[in-house]
Every structure is written in C-alpha cells, then in structure tokens.
Amino acid sequence: MTMPWIQTEKGRRFDLVATSPAQVDVEEIASALAKICRFNGHSRYFYSVAQHSVIVADMLPPDARVYGLFHDAHEAYVGDLATPVKDALRQETGGIDAWRAMVDRIDAAIFGALGLQWPMPADIARQVKHADLVALATERRDLMADGPVWSQRMPQPLPRRIVPWGWDKAMETFLDRVRRLPLPQAPHGALAS
Secondary structure, eight states, rough: OOEEEEEEETSSSEEESOOOOGGGOOHHHHHHHHHHHHGGOSSSSSSSHHHHHHHHHHHHHGGGGHHHHTTTTTTHHHHHOOHHHHHHHHHHHHTTTTHHHHHHHHHHHHHTTTTOOHHHHHHHHHHHHHHHHHHHHHHHHHOOOOOOOOOOOOOOOSSOOOOOOOOOHHHHHHHHHHHHHHSSSSOSSSSOO
C-alpha cells in the first residue's frame, strides 16, 4: 500500500500518514495559508487563512501568539475544512475521527518542528479558542453576506474592520510575525531574512 502524500510548493513530499517535524517548512505553510480562502471561498472577498491566523495571533499575549499564528497551520497540507463540514462529518457513519487523527498528527509535527508543546497547554488553548471566535465574529460582520442566523454563540467582534489582504501581503505578514516570535528552537525550513 502506498502512503498518501502531497507535493509541496518547493517540490517536497509531505506524508499525510507518516508525518514528521522534518517535513515541516514554515515558508511553505505561510505561502499555502496565504492562498487558501476562509469559508471555502464563500465570503464576499478573498480572505486568507494566513490573514486570519495573524489576526488571531495579534489578539493574544506574547506567550500564546505562536500558538495563535499556527492554530490552523495544518490547513496548509489538508485545506480549510469549514466547521459546518466538520459538523456534517460528525453525523455521518464513521464520523470525524479519521480527519481529527490526521489533523492531530500534522499539528504535532508542526508544533514539534517549532519546538513547542502539543497539544497546546490548556490555558493557551482556551485563549486561542476565544481569539479565534472573536476573529470569526469579526469576519462574519465584515466579510460574509447577510444570511441565516448562525447557531454558534460568538463574542463581540473587534472594533476595527477587516480589510482583506492579497495573498502576497498575507504571506509576508505571516512570516514577519514568525520572525518576531521567540521560538524555543529554529523552525525547520529556511525562513526569509
């Protein structure tokens, strides 16, 4: 049986089952997240996962920022699976367990490559989840069409409005935030200086 893998932007192999920290490249993550649109593309404007990640990280205290910046980094390898799709998988036979196991394996490799604890410490996970929901509330207000009432309860949105960036600015801003972070060890992959 062949192990499933994807080819990355730099032409490297990223194994989806036999994932390891050595396969993680921060520049590839930044580039891919900058080109992936949130909400499966169902927003009024192109708005990237990279910009969302920067917004989440910027809301957090210094010790949690790296976790906020990389909280959706697995999407660089498996795409952005919208929450309603995850909810639908929970209702299907077989559920979401296989998806969750793959995402956890990829997250463990990414955070391992960064020298960070995975799973996130509980207090940091709570902070990241709250910032993620604040970002979602802001995105809904600023980027989504009026529509049905969402069932998810959300906090107040940010006072400032989101102005979507192009993918190149999203990638560079993401990498700029990485350069500013105090990481326990140098991340795998070359970072632009």
